[in-house]
Amino acid sequence: MTDKVILEMNIEEQKAQELERIVKQTAKELQLSLKQIRTTVELLDEGNTIPFIARYRKEMTGELDENQLRSIEERVTYLRNLEERKREVIRIIDEQGKLTEELKSSIEKAVKLQEVEDLYRPYRQKRKTRASVAKEKGLEPLAIWIMEQPKQGDLKQEASKYVDAEKGVESPEDAIAGAMDILAENMADDAAIRSWVRRYTMDHAMLTSEAKDADQESVYENYYNYRELAKKMPPHRILAINRGERENVLKVSLEVAADPIHNFMARQIVKGTSIVRDVLTAVIEDAYKRLIAPSIEREIRAELTEKGENQAISIFSGNLRSLLLQPPVKGRCVLGVDPAYRTGCKLAVVDDTGKLLEVAVTYPTPPNNKRKEAAEKFHELITKYGIQLIVIGNGTASRETEQFVAEVIGEMDGVELAYLIVNEAGASVYSASKLAQEEFPDLDVAERSAVSIARRVQDPLAELVKIEPKAIGVGQYQHDVSQKHLDESLKAVVESAVNHVGVDVNTASPSLLSYVAGINATLAKNIVKYRDSNGKFNNRKELQNVPRLGAKTYEQCIGFMRITEGDNPLDRTPIHPESYPVVDRLFKELAIGMDKLGTQELSDLLGQQHVGELAEALEVGVPTLRDILESLQRPGRDPREELPLPIFRTDVLKIEDLLPGMELQGTVRNVIDFGAFVDIGIKSDGLVHISQLSEGYVKHPMDVVSVGDNVTVWVLNVDLKKGRVGLTMRKPKDQQ
The missing domain is CATH 1.10.3500.10 (Tex N-terminal region-like)
Structure with a gap:
């Protein structure tokens, strides 16, 4: 056996030992089994994505969820970097000829980077310090003598041996001071x-x-x-x-x-x-x-x-996920309004599929105050397109625009019409982006913003993914944190939300597709380009024809891609094609045809099954079968549809109208460490302090409310001067 082969074997053995240390440390910290950690690390190292592992490899991981998987990934990455740093530190100290077995063992046992750096500190190359200057003057032996702590002798007399004017040691006191500097640095190290x-x-x-x-x-x-x-x-x-x-x-x-x-x-x-x-x-x-x-x-x-x-x-990520998973308002023609003062309110009409029908501008707000002309334009658009919902951005002039819209609704007798104020954060970022220019080359920035405002009610996820996540203002102090860490976390949140919902591959934008597991921006554009050239996809298999979409990518992404009206009805479900044979065996076992998919008959039949026994008969894992049964019971289901729709309004509430004890319906706009801000229909959101969220103890507001929740609140106090409203979710005793 050659020296090279032996060396390679030693390196492999060392790596295996390192990995085992990492697995044991991660399992201990996260309180998970060694098998779960080991399997997850193997799956990640093979190039599997976290959404894919969480959804389609449950048997292998013991049903770990996305958060647990991300924690494992994060911790293993840290510990691998730590192992690399340990090797580097051991090498440097060894090259200095100062590595002892005891020191090497201490470095290898360290579980934090800080511990390794503390151990390395005495051996690190330092810039010029008082101690290094003293060493250059030859005072290290005196420092050693002092550290030996002699019980007899004379320090000044000992120090006089080191007086050397050429070296800059003019007196015994100079020598003692230099030795003390050396000792001080040694103690600090x-x-x-x-x-x-x-x-x-x-x-x-x-x-x-x-x-x-x-x-x-x-x-x-x-x-x-x-x-x-x-x-x-x-x-x-x-x-x-x-x-x-x-x-x-x-x-x-x-x-x-x-x-x-x-x-x-x-x-x-x-x-x-x-x-x-x-x-x-x-x-x-x-x-x-x-x-x-x-x-x-x-x-x-x-x-x-x-x-x-x-x-x-963490707060920003939680709020962003809740915002992205807001239920879509479907089946309504929407008028989006980007309010402004001097430049006027930009209007955009979009049909129930999000297609832009018309843009316009009106000037109902100061300084123009052309309310009559604006009302006529609103009446014209509402009648022409059968508009059922007006969506107003919450930026500059939003409340004056809201007042005007409420008056317009009041004038439209017999028309089913309501309005909604949405958080327009990020709309201006999107409208000035290259993506918006490609989507609407003929519109100006404000008109694109109005389209974005309208669409983010129809499908919040599809629209908000076009915006840089940190521009969607639902956090606290997001500008004060590590932007790299923030970007990574928010990207993971968007990816998680997109894969949770799934995407219709025949209508999804490149922005939406780029967040699907395994798909990057280039592949997303390739999918859309292929769709534009060849027409809509008829089945999932066709995606294998997309340039640069290889077998591994196909495996990762395909379960999250939906084809609603394709050749195979299973293609509109979250069931992965690798499990299609299981579905075939299931239908044979139940003696029922695929034509029953989506019927109450099939749903009832599936609901009667004993999952454990059926899994054994079909030779499939229980978690996978459970997911398959759920998908077959509700094929094409959008998980967001189970959430309550936002609160639609027809009239304006002013802060002056509020009285303590008044009961109101509101929508949670932002959740922070000390409470939640709730839109109750006035200019500024009211604050429900953490102490007012529940009758019981609340550890964190996110344990009680999420962005987008519709909540019942009562007015606690009103500060007209500062425009602030205190709210409570604890029902007043006189109303109980």
Whole structure:
């Protein structure tokens, strides 16, 4: 056996050991079985997507859901990077000739990158420091002598041996000072000391903030003289203080008692009485104040920021998913209105399939106030196209436009007509995009925005995927977080939502198709190009003819593609083609034909089956059969249709109309750490504080409400001056 073969075998063995360590660590952290982690890692390494694994490989993973799979992927990636960093650190220290078995073992056992970096710190190449200068002056032996803590002798006399004017050591005091600098850096680089100090600081430090100018008015006035235990700070407060500091309004620091830290360090370093005890005490204080404390403060502030960012991204992701999965308002011709003052309200009429029929502009709002002409145009369009719903964007001039639309509806006797205000966040981003220019080359930016506003009610998912996810404002502090992490998380949310619903391959836009599992932007365009050239797809198999759509991609994406009126009725269900033989065996077992698909007869028959026994007879896993039966009972079902439609309005409510105790119906627009904002039909959304969401204890608002929920609220208080309304979801006692 050659040396090369042996080396390759050793590398493979090392990789296998690393993977086993990673699997065990991930299983321990996520409290899942070793088999679940191992199988998931294998599936991911084979190029399978998370939506595909979650939906079609349930038997293999023990029915792990998408969130669990993403947690595994995230943690395994981190631990693989950690293993790579460990190898690099061990190599560098070994090349320096300083690697011991004990140090190597400590590095290999580390489960956090911070632990590895602490262990590597003493061996890292440093820029010029006071300690490195002292070493250049030849003072390291004196530092070693001091650390030996002699009980007899004279420090000054020992230090005088190192006086050397040519090296810049003018006196014994200079030599002692240099040796102390070396010792201070050694103590600051000690992994055990840093770990303890970091943990102690996190447990006991107070985060304080004060105003740089106490007379300056700002939104940060709550933090002008603020103190809170750092580890107890809620995420949104961390990010608010960070922003105040970044905008140069606040001065922020960590405060922690130094004495307990000095005492701990002394217990590790000082051994009984010696002639250098006072010197070591001074070194300990200097090492902590000058080197350890500033570094640990940066690390803890970064850790707190990461905690705040992770929560903000989690909130945004949850809200975005709820928004994307809002039920489509089908079967209605819609008039979209992009309100404005000076430039007028842009109108776009779209039919029940989202096709643009007409655009127009009217000027019912100040400064033009051409209400009569605007009303005539609205009446004309409503009558001409049989419009049933007017959708108004919630931007500038939206409430004046709402007032006008309510009056128009009041004038239209005998017409079934209502209006709805939608969050127009991102509409302007979409309308100025290259995609919008390709879709509507003849429209101006505002007209495209009106089309987007209309369509996002008809099919929120199909329209909102055209917009960069972070431009859809349903988060908190989204501009203060790692944009790379935010983009990755939001892309995963959109991908999850799209694959949950499925896409009609014959009508889907490239934007929508690009989020299907396994499909990228290029492939999405290829699918649409093929469809435009060859006509609609008649069956799923035809997708294999699309250029660059290979076997692996087909396997990943095809279960999420729907063909509603194709050759095979199963192509409109979420059943994967790999399971079509199972369906054939099922229909034979039940002695029923495929022509019964979608009938109540089949649905009733399937509902009577014992899944376990049937799975055994069909030689298929129970989770897969359960999904197949559900898909056959409701073929072509859109999971969003089970959710309540948004609240349609016909008249305007003003803040002046509100009284404490008044009962209202509203729609949740945004959920944040401290509550939920609810659209009750007035200019500004009302706030339901977390304490008012339920009679019982609420850990987080997302446990109670989601974006898009229709809720019953009661007015708690009204601040006319600030235009704020406090709401409660707890029914007042006098109404119970």
